[in-house]
Amino acid sequence: MKSAKVSQIPLFTTHEDPRDAVVASHRLLIRAGYIRKQSSGFYTQLPFAIIVQQKIEEIIRDEMNQAGAVEVKLPVLTDAELWKTSGRWDIMGKEMMRFNDRHGNPFALGPTHEEAMTSLTSGFLKSYKQLPVNFYQIGTKYRDEIRPRYGLIRCREFTMKDAYSFHMDEECLESTYQKMRIAYRNIFSRCGLQTLTVQADSGNMGGSASEEYMVPSEIGEETLLVSGYEENDYKSNQEKTGFVPATPYEKIPSVSEPRKIPTPNLKTVEDVAAFLKTNIKNFIKTVIYENNEVVIIAFVPGDREINEVKLKNISAQGEFEMAGLETIKIITGAAPGFAGPYALLVKDGQKIKLEKTEKTICIYYDRNLLQRGELVSGGNETDIHYVHLQEGRDFSIPEDQKNLDLVLAHEGDLVPDNSGKMLKSTRGIEVGHIFKLGYKYATAFKLTVLDKNGKTHMPAMGTYGIGVGRTMATVVEQNHDDKGIIWPESISPFKIYLIGIFKGDEQKTKIDELFLKLVELSYTVYYDDRNENPGVKFNDADLTGFPWQIIAGKNYLASGEMEIKNRKTGEKTVTTMDKLSEIVRV
């Protein structure tokens, strides 16, 4: 259906702002009748949203096909065996929705499909002749967000395009990766969306290179650190950004042996620093995490936060959370807040016994503690700190950790590219993500092909995702005003909103004819043929946001003159049917 009347596709516009909508796209997509909330994180798509999404999907298909990718569709519901094979059944955490079928077999609603795709291709790919190949699908994904919000931007059921490529070597992977970069740039630009490409962490996806396509936005849940916004500027997700302090930490040797200082009633690190007359830069901050298998203890400079993503990647122990009181007591012998590397009760690799289980200790040091003295830390005794600590004497960073980066970088730190520039911070919404996955899944699923010489060879993989609903929402974030949405022509449900102003059937018939004429000329038109007053129609036209409005009223009925309004500029032009195409291209 290319064109329609209100009596064919109803308007779902509403005048009330939804209570939980704090961002423009959420508010406008609901008010303009594109989506309705069913329950927290679940939205119904109404007719206009269906058309917008179909148009976005067609753009994605077109670019993916042009880039040589092939469309398939994997089941949404995935057998737990797949996730167990890759080891992600335990890693994916609560965001993956799981349940048992009637026979008690565990399943998950796929938040992503590396496992299912690698399993599929391991039964199909036999020879180097079949490579490279890049399979994509457009389908429903699930993520049990702890706090769904912002409408389509962070919901629990959403549409994604995900693609998975297979290659004989890294060079070939690189070539497809570059093709995907071009395809992604084209897709977002054809949707009228301005994005930043930033370096990203590959998270629990495994793999090496990874880039995110970010829509800069104050409401973005991702913090981006950039040297600038030009093509060649450094741009990175905060999670991924290497930490280079603007002023390096001084390496002052300790003047004496460690000394124990009672620090009762001092609540914060700042209090202790003031009491000890030192700077929190000289403190060692200790962070303790655990999961069912391990306890992870990490030490970073006292003035900085730990970057949990870096720690997660380095430790490779899956998800973890802050350690509980029982664990802290066993490790430090003290109340929380007094842990430190000196006089710690446990060593790296040691197994500790908890009430119900046994866990292994894993200790990590940030490189910014290396060779430093005059350090202060908790004394592993309640209300006790140590001063005069010296790395290499009182505690030692192991050889393989001397370049470990565990710190969350911030605006004001140096850009980690030796340019000497400072990082600036901005926020962004992720709409796309491309990864070089490497061999993680091929290894897990024993995916091999025969090479030219008849030897088995493991293909390298890449994966490429786009949030389809999120693309729709971010286009609205970037394209709206206080009256409503302003769609780019490429994905607008219709090109023209035809506002008929008439009294009685005879007048209406003339405007019905105008509608048919426009359709005949191949315009896509939404014809507001309601018996409503013009103000209501003007408001709904602005709110729903199609790029052009044609107002056909008294003048049209008298002399064929229509008013054309450009929704974006607000510019109005009076014209007649024969000159319409000079203003509005078909």
Next chain:
Amino acid sequence: MKSAKVSQIPLFTTHEDPRDAVVASHRLLIRAGYIRKQSSGFYTQLPFAIIVQQKIEEIIRDEMNQAGAVEVKLPVLTDAELWKTSGRWDIMGKEMMRFNDRHGNPFALGPTHEEAMTSLTSGFLKSYKQLPVNFYQIGTKYRDEIRPRYGLIRCREFTMKDAYSFHMDEECLESTYQKMRIAYRNIFSRCGLQTLTVQADSGNMGGSASEEYMVPSEIGEETLLVSGYEENDYKSNQEKTGFVPATPYEKIPSVSEPRKIPTPNLKTVEDVAAFLKTNIKNFIKTVIYENNEVVIIAFVPGDREINEVKLKNISAQGEFEMAGLETIKIITGAAPGFAGPYALLVKDGQKIKLEKTEKTICIYYDRNLLQRGELVSGGNETDIHYVHLQEGRDFSIPEDQKNLDLVLAHEGDLVPDNSGKMLKSTRGIEVGHIFKLGYKYATAFKLTVLDKNGKTHMPAMGTYGIGVGRTMATVVEQNHDDKGIIWPESISPFKIYLIGIFKGDEQKTKIDELFLKLVELSYTVYYDDRNENPGVKFNDADLTGFPWQIIAGKNYLASGEMEIKNRKTGEKTVTTMDKLSEIVRV
């Protein structure tokens, strides 16, 4: 992507028959590389299936839009609250997949969307001016089949088109119902599928009229009873078919009071009948079911089976299963197999106490026991039967049950339309189903609109479903031979399978040019440009089943002569490019 080479869209053909495939569509869709099994009841759609499904969906969209329906998309995952509002949370049984989200809130993977749709419209429909309206969606549905089988015919994740209409009155509902009948007929016929329309039970959907679109097939899981196969012949799902015995049960009065007869060591009803020298027609068969709330006891003539669907509709107590030993003991005082209406220990409406719970007794009699005497039944005592039983004296069918039909009709019974014809039996696969729902969901969700006089009015509803994947599979069931699939042109992935037979790059280039020429002429072509021997290509062309094959080899390279093969008829014609369109229409 309209046309493609094997190097662009790979062939997934395979020579092994899948072990679990017993039906043609399952076997061929896998062998021809349209689908692959992921796990029991879950299939990946490969590129050709994606195209077929998109074509079926486009036909559905086109017919639904023409019939005035409007496309939306409801979330697949549905909040349990919706199901509790309608009461179906308890009724849907194990086929509905359920789980709790991270906050412990229960959800279900929607097998159908009456609740979600009525909930949506109850927030949107305000006035009679908005009616009638018919919303449809094409999306993923889930059903946790106890035994998934036949590939796409009975799987656990599948695509459905479901539509829900809302009306001011039954007359308007009838008008949309008739429009849907036409749309459905067009959809199936445009897909090249021959269907039978049969009267159906509306199951746990509620509502009055209901018709199923059946593909006649030996592997069909539905039994159909028909008077013939013409337009106006009686056609009904066995579940729904009214029972009219070819020879009415005789109403012979009992010659004496009930008499107790010991019947030890007689294993079957036939044994007892032989021992008592009577016919099993004169037996009363007793069937006992229970669920958490009720025990349902039903009596039918001894020579017939109970129709559980009829009993379920009459009792309106949701799902139930065969009663357990404990329950039978309490009701009859005997071992299983000796229940009967005379000397039964319980009465209709009575509450009985079981070990863990209390249940209410509900008793139902089939109308074919009315006024009959000389009946035999179990004596509610182990190894005991009663003879000389008389309805109205020894047990009585209540006034409101005197026309109750509880019997499963069979081939050979009379057509329940007073025509005097006999029912014939056939099997069918359900591909579509239309219902008049009435007011069940509108009532549950308090859906009302204002009528012309400003009074609140409850809309009547209809619902209309099509199994999209099942349509694809049944087309293959009806269109294949021992070499593979034979697609109808309307939904074939491509019109032409181009078999290039060449040696060396120079010859290949000429056939590459032929491919481009065909594409230029707007044919959709799949070009087998592999370096394989011709036999492999011929087999794959037959297996994948596109309607036309063009074989371009030696003769084409020498003189431009191509061989055209019609996949369906096997007819071969030699022609040249300039005359191609006389044989294969663009």
